[in-house]
Amino acid sequence: MDTAAFRHDFFLILPEVELALFGLAILLFDFMLGVKDKAGNAFFAMVGVIFSGYSLYRLRTLGPGAVGGFNNSIVVDPFFLFFGMIFLIATALVILLSVRYLEIENEHHGEYYALLLFATIGMMFMASGYDLIVQFLGLETMAISFYILTGFLRHQRRSNEAAVKYLLLGAFSSGLLAYGFSLLYGISAMAEINGPLGLPLQVPPRTNIDVVRTALELRGPTDLLVILAVVTVVAGLFFKVAAVPFHQWAPDVYEGAPTTITAYVSVASKTASFALLLRLFLYAFWSVRVNWVGIIAAVAIASLTLGNFAAITQTNVKRLLAYSSISHVGYILLGLVAAMSGPDGNETGLKGIAFYLFVYAFMTIGAFAIIIVLRRQGLIGDELDDLNGLYQRSPASAVLLLIFMLSLAGIPPLAGFVGKYYIFLALIETGHYYLALFGALYIVPALYYYFRIVVHAWLREPAGEARTRVTPGQSVALAVMGFVTLVAGIYPEPFIRLATYSLTLPSVLFAR
Numbered sequence: 001m002d003t004a005a006f007r008h009d010f011f012l013i014l015p016e017v018e019l020a021l022f023g024l025a026i027l028l029f030d031f032m033l034g035v036k037d038k039a040g041n042a043f044f045a046m047v048g049v050i051f052s053g054y055s056l057y058r059l060r061t062l063g064p065g066a067v068g069g070f071n072n073s074i075v076v077d078p079f080f081l082f083f084g085m086i087f088l089i090a091t092a093l094v095i096l097l098s099v100r101y102l103e104i105e106n107e108h109h110g111e112y113y114a115l116l117l118f119a120t121i122g123m124m125f126m127a128s129g130y131d132l133i134v135q136f137l138g139l140e141t142m143a144i145s146f147y148i149l150t151g152f153l154r155h156q157r158r159s160n161e162a163a164v165k166y167l168l169l170g171a172f173s174s175g176l177l178a179y180g181f182s183l184l185y186g187i188s189a190m191a192e193i194n195g196p197l198g199l200p201l202q203v204p205p206r207t208n209i210d211v212v213r214t215a216l217e218l219r220g221p222t223d224l225l226v227i228l229a230v231v232t233v234v235a236g237l238f239f240k241v242a243a244v245p246f247h248q249w250a251p252d253v254y255e256g257a258p259t260t261i262t263a264y265v266s267v268a269s270k271t272a273s274f275a276l277l278l279r280l281f282l283y284a285f286w287s288v289r290v291n292w293v294g295i296i297a298a299v300a301i302a303s304l305t306l307g308n309f310a311a312i313t314q315t316n317v318k319r320l321l322a323y324s325s326i327s328h329v330g331y332i333l334l335g336l337v338a339a340m341s342g343p344d345g346n347e348t349g350l351k352g353i354a355f356y357l358f359v360y361a362f363m364t365i366g367a368f369a370i371i372i373v374l375r376r377q378g379l380i381g382d383e384l385d386d387l388n389g390l391y392q393r394s395p396a397s398a399v400l401l402l403i404f405m406l407s408l409a410g411i412p413p414l415a416g417f418v419g420k421y422y423i424f425l426a427l428i429e430t431g432h433y434y435l436a437l438f439g440a441l442y443i444v445p446a447l448y449y450y451f452r453i454v455v456h457a458w459l460r461e462p463a464g465e466a467r468t469r470v471t472p473g474q475s476v477a478l479a480v481m482g483f484v485t486l487v488a489g490i491y492p493e494p495f496i497r498l499a500t501y502s503l504t505l506p507s508v509l510f511a512r
Contacts, residue, residue: 045431081502213284250323262368312449328364341432352426354498393462410452
């Protein structure tokens with residue numbers, strides 16, 4: 001065995017290995033902790049996230065390019081480092097929000113935090129995977145963890161129903177994705193990839209993204225097998241991001257899952273699935289992307305339409321935010337339309353996608369965090385009427401809720417406005433004027449339903465005298481999310497540089 005190569009490859013997956021070790025340690029030592037000491041699981045999970053984050057930061061020393069490992073089945077590049085950072089931040093925020101919430105629900109078990117870490121491992125392999133098998137294994141690791149976490153409140157019927165629906169529909173979408181990957185494998189296996197002298201090249205495994213890309217280039221965008229493969233892969237991933245018409249699971253899962261997990265699924269699952277979608281479209285599918293720009297644009301408009309207008313009628317805040325998240329998927333897909341337009345793509349579109357996904361994590365988890373803060377014995381806190389008089393009960397929470405709602409709606413000078421600005425700018429640069437107009441018009445219904453939440457929090461009288469209790473961990477999480485949402489809107493330049501660093505237009509990653 002090549003010891004140097006093993007050390008190199010092990011270093012590339014060290015962030016994931018550390019998460020796995022801490023997750024297993026939590027499962028091992030959980031039974032030793034008394035009921036009053038269960039918060040120790042959250043502490044160990046947070047330490048694991050910190051160690052993993054430090055190892056992820058150390059990977060920057062490998063240089064600005066891409067470094068492959070395990071026969072180029074994974075890749076460490078700015079794309080992975082950026083998305084890995086988002087996954088770890090989201091996990092840390094959810095851990096901080098979970099301690100008090102699980103105590104109230106009387107479900108403070110170690111496996112909860114272990115599953116959070118295992119889901120993060122899956123998401124990181126989805127972003128770093130440069131092989132179809134690695135990507136699929138990462139996606140299923142994430143998905144299975146989410147199925148269990150969705151039904152974690154075993155004493156609540158709606159949590160159990162949400163988990164069953166998520167499992168059944170998720171299995172169907174995974175089947176579609178696996179079928180599409182098998183077609184891509186078949187296409188690459190049939191391709192005759194020859195060198196300059198006409199002799200067969202020594203190519204990586206047939207599921208490698210580079211091999212798939214070359215095979216698709218040889219067959220062309222109009223080949224029926226290529227079309228079928230891309231359709232099934234895209235359909236499977238559209239389910240994971242809850243794009244119309246594959247959105248049916250989102251409102252029920254958001255409402256039934258523990259609110260902390262709702263926040264996690266709404267951000268982490270979407271971001272990881274978009275990372276996989278971007279990896280495939282920017283590399284494997286780049287040569288055949290022309291036929292898919294129109295279809296993705298249609299899905300984006302459908303998501304904006306259904307998401308915004310369905311949210312208007314909701315009285316449950318979690319269902320309202322579920323439909324609003326579908327509309328945000330539409331905006332990100334519009335950015336993808338712009339990014340894939342033209343012979344060389346559009347850098348502004350890629351920059352807009354990266355920035356949008358980054359700030360979306362903070363403002364969305366922040367919105368759900370207010371619902372988590374409202375949870376107390378005898379009150380779930382996720383109905384609009386439960387927000388009545390929040391300003392009188394907890395002025396700081398009401399102010400933060402206002403910031404998050406305005407940002408989600410796209411009001412300046414907050415982070416959500418800057419994200420939408422770059423999406424619209426990219427659409428204008430690529431000549432998609434009507435798409436930019438549609439996207440801008442859909443801000444109007446969004447303002448209506450986001451301000452419904454604000455009205456209940458600020459202008460309605462409270463039903464009781466109970467004040468809202470915010471724990472130190474929740475306070476830290478809320479402060480971080482509020483700070484980033486504000487600063488990224490007022491002074492977005494550092495975040496724009498980060499977004500520019502993370503996503504680059506397609507190129508050959510590895511020297512032959």
